[in-house]
Amino acid sequence: MxxxxxxxxxxxxxxxxxxxxxxxxxxxxxxxxxxxxxxxIETPDISYIWALQEASVGAMADxxxxxxxxxxxxxLLEGLDECFRRRREIG
Numbered sequence: 001m002x003x004x005x006x007x008x009x010x011x012x013x014x015x016x017x018x019x020x021x022x023x024x025x026x027x028x029x030x031x032x033x034x035x036x037x038x039x040x041i042e043t044p045d046i047s048y049i050w051a052l053q054e055a056s057v058g059a060m061a062d063x064x065x066x067x068x069x070x071x072x073x074x075x076l077l078e079g080l081d082e083c084f085r086r087r088r089e090i091g
Contacts, residue, residue, distance in 0.1 A: 010039035014046060021070075022046060026061045028054050 013036070017025070026049045029037055040048050051057045065071060 008035060008039060010035040011042070014039050014043045018043065018046060024049050024064065026051070026057045026064070028052070028057050 023045070024047050025036075025040075027033060028051055029048075037048065040046060049060060051060060
């Protein structure tokens with residue numbers, strides 16, 4: 001049987017996001033995001049765009065979706081209602 005190499009959840013999440021073509025993650029980092037921030041060091045093709053306020057994160061992801069014609073992805077719940085009302089896709 002092959003030996004399974006342990007991996008962190010944040011690394012797996014970034015692998016899935018990369019496979020979906022995600023280039024940017026919008027967020028407001030806190031202590032719960034530290035594992036993700038650490039994993040991003042090993043993932044130079046995905047950039048973390050941070051804001052000082054949660055509401056700004058939703059607006060940034062929505063603006064990115066409009067400008068790029070791609071889904072705006074962010075890990076926070078703030079701003080989801082705005083994207084829903086504007087019918088913007090959020091992955």
